[in-house]
Amino acid sequence: MPEEPFDDRTMPLPADPWRTQHGPAPTVHLGGPTAYLGDPDRTTHLAGPGATSPAPHPDGSEPTIRTQAELRFGPGVPVTPVAAPAWPETAPARRRPWGRRLVSLVSGLLTLALVVVVGFYVWQRLSPIAVESVTVAVPKPAGTRCDVTVDVVATVRTNGKAGVIRYQWFRSDAAPGGILTERVGRGQRTATLTLRWTFAGVGTATETATVNIIEPSPVQAGTKVAYRCRRG
Structure with missing residues (x-):
């Protein structure tokens, strides 16, 4: 039986299956940049489409396969910072033409004037009557006439609003x-209140007549009334 030829070439050591689990991870190259997986002494390149697998190295190390891009994994590998999004540009404010601005200004002024007029009209319609002043006088005094009736007239000035005046007369002899x-009607600013006072007999008397305004606000005003009758 012939003897088999003896091959005295040194066989490479078998790969340790626990090396990647207990030791640093190998580096994988995916074509281009290198992807490190923990062990800088061990590199694996994976070829891209159409690439051929190179022959193993004479020293027994693993072949290198390259691809189109390089990925890096593992601790200590710098991470490429993500670019911050650009701030949106603010569009410049559009300025309205002078014509439109003038029209807006005139429109605003007209609206304001209309509001003022309407408010004044409503205030005139809704505001109550008010007494501004009261005066009392005797237009035709009795003089030296006997058995005479004189008119005592109270003039009440108001604010021109419509309303009712409530009043009474005080006489010094009664x-x-x-x-x-x-x-009082709207727009009427003067009201006349008259007291007819009759005097009789012979003699001289000086009396007082007073008008007492009760509404819309309490006001009083008076005057002297003289009577002189001489017979004989």
């Missing part, structure tokens, strides 16, 4: 008179 009313 009890207070009853409460009377005088209606």
Whole structure:
């Protein structure tokens, strides 16, 4: 039986299956940049499409396969920072033409004037009557006439609003008179209240007549009334 030829070439050591688990991970090259997996002494290149696998190295190390891109994995590998998004550019404010700005200004002024007019009209319509002043006088005094009736006139000035004036007369020779009313129309700024006072007999007397405004606000005003009758 012939003897088999003896091959005295040194066989490479078998790969340790636990080396990648207990030791640093190898580096994988995916074509281009290198992807490190923990062990800088061990590199594996994976070829891209159409690439051929190179022959193993004479020293028994693993072949290198390259691809189109390089990926890096493992601790200590710098990470490429993500680019921050660009801030959106603010569009410049558009300025309205002078014509439109002028029209807007005039429109605003007209609206304001209309609001003022309407407000004044409503205030005129809704505001109540008010007494501004009261004066009392005797237009035709009795003089030296006997048995005479004189008119005592109270002039009431108002704010021109419509309403009712409630009043009464006080005479110095009698009890207070009853409460009377005088209606005033819109725009009427003067109201006349008259007291007819009759004197009789011979002699001289000086009396006082006072008008007492009750509504819209309490106001009083008076005057002297003289009587002189000489017979004989």
